[in-house]
Amino acid sequence: MSVHSDPRGGDGRALPAAPEIVCGLDGGRLLTLYEPVGPARCDRCGAQADDVCFAVREPDGSERHGGLCGTCFAELLPL
Amino acid sequence: MVRPLDLGEEEPRFDHARRLAHLATALADEGIAAALISQPQDLYYLSGTAQPCNLLVVPGAEPVLFARRFADLARAQSAVADVRESASFADVAGELARRGLTAGRLGLELDVVPAALYRGALRAFPTFELVDCAALLLAQRAVKDPQEVALLRASASAFALVHETLVQGIAPGRTELELAADVERALRLAGHAGLVAQRRWDAALQPEGAIASGPLLATMSGGPITVSGVGLTRATPFGASHRALAPGDLLNIDLGINIAGYHADFARTYVLGEPSDEVVRLAAIVRQLEDAVIGALRPGVSAASVYRLGVALAQELGVADVFQGHSGTHGPYVGHGIGLELDEPPVLGPRDETTLAAGMVLAVEPKLISPAFGAVNLEDDVVLTAAGCELLGDVPRSVFAVDGRGSAEPLTPDAPSTTATPAEARA
Numbered sequence: 238m239s240v241h242s243d244p245r246g247g248d249g250r251a252l253p254a255a256p257e258i259v260c261g262l263d264g265g266r267l268l269t270l271y272e273p274v275g276p277a278r279c280d281r282c283g284a285q286a287d288d289v290c291f292a293v294r295e296p297d298g299s300e301r302h303g304g305l306c307g308t309c310f311a312e313l314l315p316l
Numbered sequence: 317m318v319r320p321l322d323l324g325e326e327e328p329r330f331d332h333a334r335r336l337a338h339l340a341t342a343l344a345d346e347g348i349a350a351a352l353i354s355q356p357q358d359l360y361y362l363s364g365t366a367q368p369c370n371l372l373v374v375p376g377a378e379p380v381l382f383a384r385r386f387a388d389l390a391r392a393q394s395a396v397a398d399v400r401e402s403a404s405f406a407d408v409a410g411e412l413a414r415r416g417l418t419a420g421r422l423g424l425e426l427d428v429v430p431a432a433l434y435r436g437a438l439r440a441f442p443t444f445e446l447v448d449c450a451a452l453l454l455a456q457r458a459v460k461d462p463q464e465v466a467l468l469r470a471s472a473s474a475f476a477l478v479h480e481t482l483v484q485g486i487a488p489g490r491t492e493l494e495l496a497a498d499v500e501r502a503l504r505l506a507g508h509a510g511l512v513a514q515r516r517w518d519a520a521l522q523p524e525g526a527i528a529s530g531p532l533l534a535t536m537s538g539g540p541i542t543v544s545g546v547g548l549t550r551a552t553p554f555g556a557s558h559r560a561l562a563p564g565d566l567l568n569i570d571l572g573i574n575i576a577g578y579h580a581d582f583a584r585t586y587v588l589g590e591p592s593d594e595v596v597r598l599a600a601i602v603r604q605l606e607d608a609v610i611g612a613l614r615p616g617v618s619a620a621s622v623y624r625l626g627v628a629l630a631q632e633l634g635v636a637d638v639f640q641g642h643s644g645t646h647g648p649y650v651g652h653g654i655g656l657e658l659d660e661p662p663v664l665g666p667r668d669e670t671t672l673a674a675g676m677v678l679a680v681e682p683k684l685i686s687p688a689f690g691a692v693n694l695e696d697d698v699v700l701t702a703a704g705c706e707l708l709g710d711v712p713r714s715v716f717a718v719d720g721r722g723s724a725e726p727l728t729p730d731a732p733s734t735t736a737t738p739a740e741a742r743a
Contacts, residue, residue, distance in 0.1 A: 260608045260611065268632055270625045270628050280631060291628035291632065303631060303632060304628070304631075305627065305631065314641075
């Protein structure tokens with residue numbers, strides 16, 4: 238079990254672990270959506286990304302992480 | 317050109333006994349003594365008739381259909397053997413008492429039952445606790461049986477008529493309303509019921525759906541649809557308007573197609589004349605988003621995780637600010653179930669942790685919306701299979717450039733540019 242922040246108010250819903258999803262992008266890149274734990278920082282404010290986390294792997298093997306924190310997720314997509 | 321659809325048998329046949337038994341088991345599992353079903357689509361699903369009735373389902377006992385009106389039709393159409401003419405809750409309470417049920421939890425569809433009816437139930441069943449059984453029934457309805465998938469496939473195939481009609485009809489000077497009339501005529505003659513069932517009290521949709529163009533594409537108005545159009549007057553503030561098309565305009569259609577009660581849900585965007593480089597770029601992005609979401613759909617994946625994939629990809633592609641809306645009007649979903657109603661669970665949105673299952677039929681609808689360009693939209697329907705999902709319908713998944721003389725070219729290739737899979741399926 239992992240704990241998501243709740244984009245509606247941050248009450249810490251417990252959610253079952255979601256399987257990773259891997260998505261092929263143009264240019265041979267791979268985007269992997271993973272559970273909101275780990276090294277990702279929010280692309281918008283730099284806080285821990287605890288709502289949407291993903292990694293993009295380039296064809297040369299390099300990888301960077303992206304994501305959104307609950308606050309920015311809620312601001313971006315008001316629920 | 318109008319092509320009637322061949323549905324085979326005039327009236328679809330379903331296994332109502334299995335459906336009723338499934339609901340009875342679910343009720344028993346939840347400790348619900350009985351359910352009283354009255355919403356038309358739920359009634360049709362369980363009994364085979366959409367005549368105004370109250371259907372009493374009691375675990376371990378035969379169901380009873382209380383026909384509020386038109387009992388002869390209900391009796392002729394329903395798969396329920398015991399049909400009685402009564403609009404009175406007192407008769408239902410009497411039947412419960414006859415079966416020894418004088419207290420316990422009584423399920424109603426509390427998501428849609430009108431307040432007046434609920435208050436009547438409080439008076440008629442004072443010793444029962446009235447509880448919501450809609451979620452149980454909707455979860456059951458979310459997984460379609462083969463007959464339902466066949467009907468949804470028929471509804472989806474009718475979208476080709478819509479596409480054909482718009483390609484023929486889009487031209488400078490023609491109005492959204494004229495195109496709406498063209499689409500409605502083609503669909504009605506093909507068997508579209510003309511009604512779009514929605515499980516909410518504050519929404520309606522025209523038979524031809526929402527048609528919008530130009531700057532009206534980014535104006536969300538009047539209901540739950542994101543690319544809604546503004547309608548003909550303030551009294552009906554969604555759908556086609558009197559706006560006339562001009563070269564370079566984008567036009568969007570988003571509609572439900574109801575064949576034999578089952579709704580397909582599709583959307584396409586068209587550009588009149590030569591598309592700008594920006595429209596071509598946005599068309600490629602929205603196709604990439606749809607490919608990713610469709611590629612992620614398979615049994616075992618949660619609805620919310622598919623939505624988060626869409627958000628992550630939109631963020632990566634630099635379109636998060638205009639993904640599913642703009643300026644605080646973003647719709648928190650990338651798809652939803654379809655069936656006897658246009659919008660059914662599960663919702664591919666952040667709040668829905670439903671685990672997807674084979675047999676679910678979903679509409680996938682990524683869109684980019686902004687006052688800067690209007691809207692670029694794709695919506696397609698899929699049925700989940702054991703291995704992933706299968707597309708319903710056969711209109712290429714693309715924005716189309718229409719020349720105003722009856723020809724159209726897709727802006728994106730039909731071969732998927734992006735695929736998504738659960739990591740464990742990749743190995």
